[in-house]
Amino acid sequence: MKRRSIVKYAAVAAALSLGLTACSGSGSEDAKESGTVRVTLANHVWTEGIKAAIPEFEQSSGLKVELTQLGEDQLSDQYNVKLNAGSDEIDVMMYRPLQEGKAFAKNGYLADLTGKVSSDAAWDWKDYQEGPVKATTVDGKVVGVPIITEREVLYYRKDLLQAAGLQVPKTMEELEAAAKAIKASSPDTAGFVARTGKSAAVTQFSSFLYSFGGDFTDASGKSTVNSAAAKEAYAFYGGLIRNYGPANVSTDMSWPEAMAIFTQGKAAFYTEADSLYKNATDPAKSKVADTVGFAALPAGPAGSKPYNIPSWGLAVNEASGNQDNAWKFIQWATSKDRTLAAQKAGVPGPRASVWANSEGTSTYPKDLAEAIAVSAKNGVGHDRPEVVTVGKAREIVGEPIVASITGGDASAAADSAHQAFQQFLDNEKK
Amino acid sequence: MSVMNAPRSAPARSAGRPPSMRGNFSNWSNRHRKWLFAAPAMIFVGVLIVFPLAWTLYLSLTDSQGSVRAATEFIGLQNYLTVLSDTERFWPAVGRTLSFTGVALVCEVVLGMGIALLLWRPFRGEKWVRVAILLPLVATPVAVGMMWRLIFDPNIGFANQLLGMIGIPAQPWLSGQDTALGTTIFMDVWQWTPMVVLILLAGLTSLSDEPDEAARVDGASAFQRFFYITLPLMMPTVIVAILLRGIDALKTFDILYATKGKGGGSFHEVETLNVYAYGLSFDYNQYGLSSAVLILFFMIIIGTMWLLTMRKKAVSK
Numbered sequence: 001m002k003r004r005s006i007v008k009y010a011a012v013a014a015a016l017s018l019g020l021t022a023c024s025g026s027g028s029e030d031a032k033e034s035g036t037v038r039v040t041l042a043n044h045v046w047t048e049g050i051k052a053a054i055p056e057f058e059q060s061s062g063l064k065v066e067l068t069q070l071g072e073d074q075l076s077d078q079y080n081v082k083l084n085a086g087s088d089e090i091d092v093m094m095y096r097p098l099q100e101g102k103a104f105a106k107n108g109y110l111a112d113l114t115g116k117v118s119s120d121a122a123w124d125w126k127d128y129q130e131g132p133v134k135a136t137t138v139d140g141k142v143v144g145v146p147i148i149t150e151r152e153v154l155y156y157r158k159d160l161l162q163a164a165g166l167q168v169p170k171t172m173e174e175l176e177a178a179a180k181a182i183k184a185s186s187p188d189t190a191g192f193v194a195r196t197g198k199s200a201a202v203t204q205f206s207s208f209l210y211s212f213g214g215d216f217t218d219a220s221g222k223s224t225v226n227s228a229a230a231k232e233a234y235a236f237y238g239g240l241i242r243n244y245g246p247a248n249v250s251t252d253m254s255w256p257e258a259m260a261i262f263t264q265g266k267a268a269f270y271t272e273a274d275s276l277y278k279n280a281t282d283p284a285k286s287k288v289a290d291t292v293g294f295a296a297l298p299a300g301p302a303g304s305k306p307y308n309i310p311s312w313g314l315a316v317n318e319a320s321g322n323q324d325n326a327w328k329f330i331q332w333a334t335s336k337d338r339t340l341a342a343q344k345a346g347v348p349g350p351r352a353s354v355w356a357n358s359e360g361t362s363t364y365p366k367d368l369a370e371a372i373a374v375s376a377k378n379g380v381g382h383d384r385p386e387v388v389t390v391g392k393a394r395e396i397v398g399e400p401i402v403a404s405i406t407g408g409d410a411s412a413a414a415d416s417a418h419q420a421f422q423q424f425l426d427n428e429k430k
Numbered sequence: 431m432s433v434m435n436a437p438r439s440a441p442a443r444s445a446g447r448p449p450s451m452r453g454n455f456s457n458w459s460n461r462h463r464k465w466l467f468a469a470p471a472m473i474f475v476g477v478l479i480v481f482p483l484a485w486t487l488y489l490s491l492t493d494s495q496g497s498v499r500a501a502t503e504f505i506g507l508q509n510y511l512t513v514l515s516d517t518e519r520f521w522p523a524v525g526r527t528l529s530f531t532g533v534a535l536v537c538e539v540v541l542g543m544g545i546a547l548l549l550w551r552p553f554r555g556e557k558w559v560r561v562a563i564l565l566p567l568v569a570t571p572v573a574v575g576m577m578w579r580l581i582f583d584p585n586i587g588f589a590n591q592l593l594g595m596i597g598i599p600a601q602p603w604l605s606g607q608d609t610a611l612g613t614t615i616f617m618d619v620w621q622w623t624p625m626v627v628l629i630l631l632a633g634l635t636s637l638s639d640e641p642d643e644a645a646r647v648d649g650a651s652a653f654q655r656f657f658y659i660t661l662p663l664m665m666p667t668v669i670v671a672i673l674l675r676g677i678d679a680l681k682t683f684d685i686l687y688a689t690k691g692k693g694g695g696s697f698h699e700v701e702t703l704n705v706y707a708y709g710l711s712f713d714y715n716q717y718g719l720s721s722a723v724l725i726l727f728f729m730i731i732i733g734t735m736w737l738l739t740m741r742k743k744a745v746s747k
Contacts, residue, residue: 073692080712084498103715107497198696248584250605251696257583264586388496391713395693402696406607 035063037322037329039092042075042312045278046148046347047094050333053341057332063325076100083109083317090317091326097135097144097313102388104315105138111316114142116327123331124353131381132310132350145334146310146350147342150275151375152207152297152383153306153368159291160189160268168295172211172236175269175298179244182268191244193258193267194237196405198398199391200254201237203383204271205401206307209233211300216385216397216421223425225397226418229302231411236300238404251402263288271297274372275311278346281365294368296375308379310350348372385421388428396421483728490721498717509722519698519706520723524730526611526694527702531679534618538675539668541619542626547656549627550634567624575688578617579604604689610699617685622678626671633667634660669742676738680731683708703727 041047047069054065070078075094082090083104095104104110117125125133125142132146154175156168164182169175179191195201209215214229224230241249246261255272259279262270263286274294283289297306314333316326332338339349344363354360355376361369385393396417403413459466490509492502513520549560566574581588582603590600603613641663645655661668683704686694693709694701701709703723710720 077712080715086499103496107500109497196696197691199693246585248590248600248602248605250584250602251607252605252690254691261585266585389714391692391709391715398696 035325036066037063037091037325038066038068038089039329040068040070040075040078040090041094043069043071044094044148044312044347045345046312046342049342049345049347050338053338057329061328061332063328065329079104079109083107083319086319088317088319088321091320091322092329093315093317094147094312095144095315097132097146097310098382098384098386099390101135101144101313102138102386103390105141105143106388109318110138110143111318111320111323111326112141112143113145113316113327117142117145120331123335127336127351127353129350129352129376131308131379132313134381135310136313136315144313144315145330146313147334147339147347148275148312149309149348149350150273150311151306151308151348151372151379152204152271153274153277153371153375154295154297155262155270155272155277155280156293156295157265157268157288157291158293161293168293169269169298172208172298172300176236176240176244179240179269183244188266190246190261190267192240192269193245193261194241194271195255195258196241196245196249196251196253196402198251198402199394201401202394202398203307204273205233205237205398206380206383207271207297207305208237208300210305210307210380211297211302212236213300213302215380216393217425221425221429223418223421225400225421226414231400231414233300234400234404234410234414238401238406238410241405242407245405249405251405273311274368274375275346275348277365277368294365294371296371303378304374305378305380306375307381307383308376309381309383387425389424393421393424396424486721486724489717490725492718494717494721495719496715502718505718509718510726512719513722513726519701522698523701523703523706526700527680527704527727527730530611530615530618530682530700530702531676534615534622534679535672535676537615537619538623538626539672541623542630542671543668545623545627546630546634549631563627564624566621567628569621571621571684572688574617574621575685578613578620578685579689582613607697607699610690610695614686614689614700617689618679618682621685622675626675629671629674630664630667633664633670637663665745666742669738669745673735673738673742677731677735680734703730 041050051067051069054067057063058065068078079090079093079095079100084107095101101110128146129149132149133142136142136144136146154169160182161168161178164178164185166178166181167174169178175192181191182189183191195204206216209230212229212233214227214233215224218224246266250257255276258270259272259276261267263280265287277294278285280286280292281289286292297304314330316323316330320326336351336353339351340354340357340360343349343354343360346363349355349360355373361372364372384390385397387393399417399420400410400413404410489498491504491506493505493508494500494502545563549556549563584590584600584602584605587603589603593600602609604610637660641659642655645659650658681704682702686700686702686705687708690700692705692713694705704727707720707723707727710716710723714720
């Protein structure tokens with residue numbers, strides 16, 4: 001997007017906020033009369049399932065659904081412009097509770113759903129796991145319904161481990177030794193791969209941080225990214241990639257790039273969100289579909305502590321004049337049946353009853369289902385700093401990851417990140 | 431004129447009766463026709479250029495962040511002071527913007543001139559060659575970014591495999607801290623040289639043959655004829671090419687964003703002013719600060735444009 005377009009966006013946002021808010025009522029009147037629910041969703045396996053089932057909802061409710069589907073970044077930009085402008089063009093929105101939740105709630109973009117979630121006993125809000133509910137509750141108000149949960153697990157290549165006579169690593173030390181052995185025996189294959197981008201890697205690094213006994217902040221909200229445990233975790237994660245990762249490793253990798261290296265058969269171990277497992281097990285996308293195995297995150301000095309978080313949720317736009325119909329859509333899309341169907345299609349959900357149901361994990365590889373069960377038990381409820389401006393915070397705490405990957409001084413980088421992060425936290429409190 | 435006269439006769443016909451609505455409108459539009467005809471253009475300029483600029487200027491003087499509808503405080507030039515004293519992100523971004531533009535522009539003009547000279551004289555298959563050369567120009571920049579990103583992938587990319595075949599070790603390309611900006615410049619040159627060729631070729635074909643022939647008779651070499659005759663005559667066209675391409679290169683966003691994402695990479699290695707301003711507003715939601723960067727950036731563009739226009743006037747004289 002060039003400057004001109006940014007200016008155009010600003011113009012649209014500004015014009016909407018100034019002038020069109022006055023006529024916003026009329027737009028929603030139309031929507032109410034025609035019974036249209038405007039739903040904005042991200043590109044995701046979950047969305048594909050919902051899209052296919054929408055006719056079913058339209059038939060039973062008599063409402064019409066207008067669906068907009070966008071990539072993650074485009075979705076964020078859309079929300080930034082439209083919600084900023086107070087637009088009522090969106091009724092239901094798919095959002096990332098940990099990334100945008102606090103900022104959206106603070107800006108008053110999300111409608112309060114507290115009354116609605118407890119109004120229907122059959123739909124059963126109490127069935128939702130505690131971690132995800134916490135993430136979609138802000139200042140005691142429920143502002144979203146979690147739809148997708150994820151935990152970090154270890155993806156590995158059964159054939160490579162077998163050929164090298166190695167066991168599936170249970171601890172971080174064993175993981176490092178195994179990665180080293182594989183890299184040494186076949187230099188073309190990386191022992192280990194994971195995200196490397198400064199901001200993108202933060203979420204996957206977080207599980208290493210917790211497993212080494214650290215966290216981004218302490219109970220009082222002060223930065224702890226330079227604690228001894230954090231420094232060790234930074235050095236370990238970066239070291240694994242620097243020493244046993246792919247040659248010429250890029251420091252811009254998010255999951256599509258890292259996943260591509262693993263599914264092209266160029267790496268033995270890969271730590272990533274379990275919700276992306278289909279990319280590795282689908283023969284159309286992966287060269288290693290037959291030989292991929294899953295295990296719980298290896299234990300560090302503080303045990304195995306992967307994150308266990310709701311990556312996506314559904315919310316209602318506060319400016320929407322169609323909130324009741326929006327809620328009807330959410331109620332349907334997050335019902336027990338729909339959650340079970342989504343979970344069977346490979347999207348881990350947030351409902352305890354679906355996990356308890358053997359049908360809920362029937363389509364999962366057996367080792368993955370076991371790894372998920374373990375992770376759900378010891379999981380930590382966040383995978384990034386719990387702040388308002390998450391984008392900036394991720395860049396700050398991600399700095400030492402990249403420093404460590406490129407062979408810089410991780411400890412010094414952690415110290416300067418600590419300083420910057422503390423300043424950021426102080427500013428945010430103001 | 432008959433069209434314009436027609437409404438004038440309307441009130442005459444209806445004299446004595448209260449004027450109809452249509453008549454009223456005709457009268458009114460006739461009296462204000464200079465405004466009426468200019469209105470669409472003026473509304474366009476007002477809504478899409480003046481208003482956004484004024485709004486951006488206003489935002490740059492406030493502490494707007496989080497949401498533009500949230501209460502903001504007028505803080506004067508504070509944002510500008512913050513930005514201008516920022517040696518970590520802002521000044522390096524200015525440096526990258528200028529070096530990206532400068533290097534890309536020099537390569538594009540030199541290469542473009544070379545190619546234009548080759549295509550100047552008619553030859554067989556000329557049409558096909560011209561079409562082939564123009565192809566990069568019609569490709570979408572984001573698609574171009576994605577394509578080169580795949581080619582330059584350090585592990586599974588085609589570029590390194592090709593180098594491997596001739597025994598050269600793999601290069602980091604886009605993923606290297608020192609090589610990323612150069613690689614994006616290469617992509618820009620690949621895509622936009624054809625436009626420079628097009629402009630220069632138009633200039634070349636409009637040149638008269640006589641000075642060149644006279645020099646030839648006097649025994650000037652090809653080298654001398656180019657530097658002492660063709661180039662000076664072409665100077666106004668070259669400056670137009672530099673002006674058009676330069677402004678566009680300063681504003682480059684798509685290929686940088688498509689190849690390195692938000693923030694221009696983990697080390698901000700390709701973060702130009704545009705990418706920085708985008709990150710400030712869409713990632714950090716600091717609209718005040720972002721607007722200040724955009725206004726400063728706007729001033730840089732205006733300044734460059736002014737310098738080049740002055741130069742063009744001097745050359746034309």
